[in-house]
Amino acid sequence: MNEKNKPILEVKGLKTHFTTKRGVSKAVDGIDFTLHKGETLGIVGESGCGKSMTSLSILRLIPSPPGKIAGGSVLFKGKDLVTMPEGEMREIRGNEISMIFQEPMTSLNPVIPVGEQIAEAIRLHQKLGKKAAWEKSVEMLRLVGIPSPEKRAKQEPFQLSGGMRQRVMIAMALACTPEVLIADEPTTALDVTIQSQILELIKDLQTKIGMGVIMITHDLGVVAETCDKVAVMYAGNIVEYASTEQIFANPKHPYTQGLLDSLPKINEDVDELKTIEGSIPSPYNMPSGCRFASRCPYKEEMCTSHKPELIEQNDGVKVRCWKYTDEWTGTIKKEEVV
Amino acid sequence: MLMFILRRILQIVPVIIGVTFVVFFIMQLVPGDPAVLLAGEGASKEAIEAVREQLGLNQPLYIQYFEYLMNVFKGDLGVSLKNSQPVLDEILVRLPITIELAFFSIIITVVLGMTAGIISAVKPYSLTDVSVMLVALLGISLPSFWLGLMLMYFFSVKLQILPVAGWDSLLHVILPAVTLGAGGAAIVARMTRSSMLEVIRQDYIRTARAKGLREHIIIYKHALRNALIPVITVVGLQFGALLGGTVLVESIFAINGLGRMIVDAIRTRDLPMVQGGVLFASLIFVVVNLFVDVFYRIFNKRIELN
DSSP states (O other): OOOGEEEEEEEEEEEEEEEEETTTEEEEEEEEEEEEETTTEEOOOOOTTSSSHHHHHHHOOTTTTEEEEEEEEEETTTETTTTTTTTHHHHBTTTTTEEEEEEETSSSOSSOOHHHHHHHHHHHHHHOOHHHHHHHHHHHHHHHSSSHHHHTTTGGGSSSSSHHHHHHHHHHHHHOOOSSEEEEEEETSOOOOHHHHHHHHHHHHOOOOOOEEEEESSSSSHHHHOEEEEEEETTEEEEEEEHHHHHHOOSHHHHHHHHHHHHHOTTTTOSSOOOOOOOOOOTTOOOSSSSTTGOTTTOOHHHHHHHOOEEEEETOOEEEEEEEEEETTTOOOHHHHH | OHHHHHHHHHHHHHHHHHHHHHHHHHOOOOOOSSHHHHTTTTTTHHHHHHHHHHHHHHHHHHHHHHHHHHHHHHTTBBBBBBTTHHHHHHHHHHHHHHHHHHOOOOOOHHHHHEEEHHHHHHHHHHHHHHHHHHHHHHHHOHHHHHHHHHIIIIIIIIOOSOOOSSOOOOOHHHHHHHHHHHHHHHHHHHHHHHHHHHHSSSSHHHHHHHTTTOOIIIIIIIHHHHHHHHHHHHHHHHHHHHHHHHHHHHTTTTTOOOHHHHHHHHTTTTTHHHHHHHHHOOOOOOOOOOOOOHHHHHHHHTTTOO
């Protein structure tokens, strides 16, 4: 087993539930994936499918109450983060596993200079003095490509543009050279030129530090550009889990196919983009069968009555769909589906 | 920052002129002829005329106002009708007492109020939170004259650990300051709590948690600084109410401060004294507001003065 194949983060059967007056919402309902050193795993899916909740669950940042990790484990270098005491967990947050959030405009403290916001994590985790931590913080700002970092470090977030704030977030997340970086839609709020710069930057730093990256996004373009492996999430479950090449060349799950179909093609001239009919089921009232069944063009009776498992195929792709099982009784033959 | 303070001080000038204007017209609003009032009841026609002449009351109003303004800037607030002493001298004796009382009261308001608010906000809807907020509700509801008398009854009469009234030592300060500060503390506590709860939900608090910071650093460094911005405004407003409150509290505890002086002056119709007292009370308020604005600016650099 070479260095790159060593799993650094293993998520097994992770369940995050929210108990509210309307009932129990199973935002994350049994998720499994593995992240290796230096690898980028994409988690894709539409809004509300549970991808952000998955990432917050890993760091145990779920607002609680009403949220709660209801089951499963998150093994980081063999230790389970779910059951770890809060004190130990704090030493991992921002140090060995850090996170970049979706909203650069609101994720930085408005009244604290950005340099200090980076430096405090450095002081905390690397036990550096005030001055050394500040210098490192300025160094980080330079690393993420902020011009005249000495001056910028003393400024407060409102004096920085959105792109610069996201760079500050990245500098903050990378300040302690984490082994895992969770990037929750890091580029959603940014315009496309800044978007590619930020992705480039993360990739760059990943090669330098050798960290594993979990890229959470709904943008398949971002996935194609940055990820090695992809987990497609739908209604709190992973429905397909494969390498990026396999996902794009040969999507298996009808939902993944629908997602890719909805992308505009550069060589086609259409008036209207394709969509997936219907909408995601309510998390308070999940269907007992396949959660995608109500929107699936291949739906059969067994789909609505029994929930399929995530099963590994011959080519290594894992997919949660009855069509790829021997039990499939549908009119479309197993091999035709592909 | 210096420019900000300078500009803010310049803005005070028109406010002060406005205050003198209002104070001057207190005289005009008094029913009857001020000259008759100033000369005293039963004065002869000649005496009244003499007063009118002496005070320039036969001049047009705008000249009277202008002269009053000039006198104020020269430090001449007239003489008391009661004992013919200059009003300014009397005020300068009384002012430090009221400032001291107000200072300790506002300390109680801020320290007690914020502490209670933070304790409540850290564990919302817990037993502690509910009890603290219940006490705060009582604090807002109790009128200060009643609270003052009750405190006096328990601590001075029953337990005999604090002096009943007067103003000699720090011990004398405690009861009046608590009486005066309690209502404000309750309001500040409720404001701090709701402001903290609002801030704790923000994305940047999640970011702070994701950094691995300890909970108390998250609360005191990241949440409190943001939560305090609206609280500072409330404290500033509270100070105005507090100045009004000194009138009551100084009367209850027999403290010879500015508030009691104004009350006595009103009772004896000593108009120059009333004018002087109101003028100074307004000045204190204006200066406190200046401080509030400067604090505001320190806590939130986004505020720009146009």
